[in-house]
Amino acid sequence: MENQIFQLQYAIDTFYFLVMGAFVMWMAAGFAMLEAGLVRSKNTTEILTKNIVLYAVACTMYLICGYQIMYSGGYFLDGIAGGDTLVADALAASTENGFDGDSVYSSASDFFFQVVFVATAMSIVSGAVAERMKLWSFILFAVVMTGIIYPMEGAWTWGGESVFGLFSLGDDVVDEAGNIIMTGFGFSDFAGSGIVHLAGACAALAGVLVLGARKGKYGPNGQVNAIPGANLPLATLGTFILWMGWFGFNGGSVLKLGDIANANSVAMVFVNTNAAAAGGVIAALVLARTLFGKADLTMALNGALAGLVAITAEPSTPTPLVATLIGAVGGILVVLSIIGLDKLRIDDPVGAISVHGVVGMWGLLAVPLTNEGTSLGGQLAGLLTIGGWVFGASLLVWLAIKFIMGVRVSEEEEYEGVDLAECGMEAYPEFTGK
Amino acid sequence: MKLITAIIKPFKLDDVREALSDIGVQGITVSEVKGFGRQKGHTELYRGAEYVVDFLPKVKLEVAVAADMADKVLEAIRAAANTGKIGDGKIFVSAIEQTVRIRTGESGVEAL
Numbered sequence: 001m002e003n004q005i006f007q008l009q010y011a012i013d014t015f016y017f018l019v020m021g022a023f024v025m026w027m028a029a030g031f032a033m034l035e036a037g038l039v040r041s042k043n044t045t046e047i048l049t050k051n052i053v054l055y056a057v058a059c060t061m062y063l064i065c066g067y068q069i070m071y072s073g074g075y076f077l078d079g080i081a082g083g084d085t086l087v088a089d090a091l092a093a094s095t096e097n098g099f100d101g102d103s104v105y106s107s108a109s110d111f112f113f114q115v116v117f118v119a120t121a122m123s124i125v126s127g128a129v130a131e132r133m134k135l136w137s138f139i140l141f142a143v144v145m146t147g148i149i150y151p152m153e154g155a156w157t158w159g160g161e162s163v164f165g166l167f168s169l170g171d172d173v174v175d176e177a178g179n180i181i182m183t184g185f186g187f188s189d190f191a192g193s194g195i196v197h198l199a200g201a202c203a204a205l206a207g208v209l210v211l212g213a214r215k216g217k218y219g220p221n222g223q224v225n226a227i228p229g230a231n232l233p234l235a236t237l238g239t240f241i242l243w244m245g246w247f248g249f250n251g252g253s254v255l256k257l258g259d260i261a262n263a264n265s266v267a268m269v270f271v272n273t274n275a276a277a278a279g280g281v282i283a284a285l286v287l288a289r290t291l292f293g294k295a296d297l298t299m300a301l302n303g304a305l306a307g308l309v310a311i312t313a314e315p316s317t318p319t320p321l322v323a324t325l326i327g328a329v330g331g332i333l334v335v336l337s338i339i340g341l342d343k344l345r346i347d348d349p350v351g352a353i354s355v356h357g358v359v360g361m362w363g364l365l366a367v368p369l370t371n372e373g374t375s376l377g378g379q380l381a382g383l384l385t386i387g388g389w390v391f392g393a394s395l396l397v398w399l400a401i402k403f404i405m406g407v408r409v410s411e412e413e414e415y416e417g418v419d420l421a422e423c424g425m426e427a428y429p430e431f432t433g434k
Numbered sequence: 435m436k437l438i439t440a441i442i443k444p445f446k447l448d449d450v451r452e453a454l455s456d457i458g459v460q461g462i463t464v465s466e467v468k469g470f471g472r473q474k475g476h477t478e479l480y481r482g483a484e485y486v487v488d489f490l491p492k493v494k495l496e497v498a499v500a501a502d503m504a505d506k507v508l509e510a511i512r513a514a515a516n517t518g519k520i521g522d523g524k525i526f527v528s529a530i531e532q533t534v535r536i537r538t539g540e541s542g543v544e545a546l
Binding site: 227228292298335338351 | 478
């Protein structure tokens with residue numbers, strides 16, 4: 001009887017993991033629509049191509065080597081099969097952990113849940129470098145980012161490895177005799193404000209610095225020109241899709257559903273995730289209205305995502321009110337950051353660096369407010385390690401790609417639109433008069 | 435015969451049409467146009483950055499009437515399209531040399 005209950009728990013936890021993973025996979029659609037809405041119509045086909053290709057590259061590279069680097073799951077996933085003793089092993093692990101203990105679930109479901117996070121990190125990059133980057137340079141970067149750069153920092157955090165043997169971000173490292181050989185920083189990032197979002201934003205920032213701004217975005221004497229997005233209904237749909245996908249992103253990161261305590265935790269994570277997004281929208285819209293005199297929809301959309309990124313580092317311990325406030329601070333930060341980056345002439349058409357980077361940092365630093373097991377110092381250590389590694393490694397890769405094949409389309413191709421230059425087709429061929 | 439051409443704010447079109455019907459105008463021609471006047475367009479904000487709208491959308495009305503109707507029509511349009519704010523538009527009056535109704539071949543005032 002006990003074994004049958006364990007089997008059911010295994011089944012429900014695996015099922016939960018898979019469904020939440022599918023939610024996160026759908027975030028790829030959200031990013032695609034958001035980005036397609038915020039670029040000009042002449043660059044739509046290319047941004048959609050980037051989005052679906054980066055998803056495929058992420059899935060493939062993480063399968064080949066990423067999962068091995070991050071979780072020692074074996075190159076080409078040869079570690080997840082389980083073998084003949086799969087059922088007996090799972091039951092033994094369940095008995096050892098107990099009904100209320102750590103989750104036991106299918107290794108394949110674990111890979112599936114992890115791989116969609118890699119794609120999310122990479123999706124952040126495509127929006128920031130939109131409208132001017134060469135398609136194949138971007139794809140080459142995606143290979144390195146999803147195959148090596150992200151799995152490395154993932155290994156140091158969720159994977160529990162030490163950083164090049166120098167220090168440990170998470171728990172203390174103990175030798176076989178139980179002596180502490182390396183003190184951990186106690187860094188905590190529940191679902192990836194830093195590990196996924198800040199990482200994506202750092203890679204994007206490095207790319208934008210190598211790439212430069214879109215032609216016409218900045219004029220002489222500090223002039224900033226607006227380049228309005230082509231389709232705000234699509235951008236809004238994309239934001240709603242991301243909001244929905246985020247329930248999988250944070251909810252799934254509880255890693256278990258099959259007992260009362262964890263089911264309650266999952267419910268709390270859903271409530272807080274939703275509350276933070278709502279707080280982000282309200283704060284961003286009110287601030288934009290105050291600063292600009294008009295209710296800028298694109299800021300409200302970025303505000304929703306900022307709220308979501310902010311709560312991602314710790315959605316399980318805040319009260320719903322605190323979660324709303326954490327999201328609202330994210331919404332304020334994102335508006336100020338977008339204006340600030342424009343002043344620095346860092347051109348980010350969709351606001352990805354602000355949403356995922358600046359607010360990702362806020363999310364990490366907000367964890368100690370409600371999670372007593374963490375410290376500001378530990379969070380800072382994680383932030384600097386992830387940010388420094390991803391930014392530095394990405395910068396080197398972008399520069400190498402620039403050296404090998406260039407990263408930017410020609411000025412004429414940029415004017416004509418990268419749809420025609422890179423894909424040879426327009427997104428709306430019947431609407432544009434030539 | 436007079437041709438009265440009016441450039442008005444698009445949202446005032448229904449009011450103007452009604453006012454012209456009330457004084458017995460038989461037909462008008464309407465087109466959506468863009469242009470600028472003394473304000474030279476205006477600026478909008480997108481994500482905190484300014485962009486200039488050079489040409490504003492307007493509606494152009496054309497009404498052909500007998501000469502003795504012209505003042506009445508002009509006043510009806512002016513009253514109906516007036517908001518008192520910048521950008522209300524302009525009315526031009528010009529002479530018509532000849533008018534022909536295509537179906538019957540009638541010409542002159544008969545054809546209006």
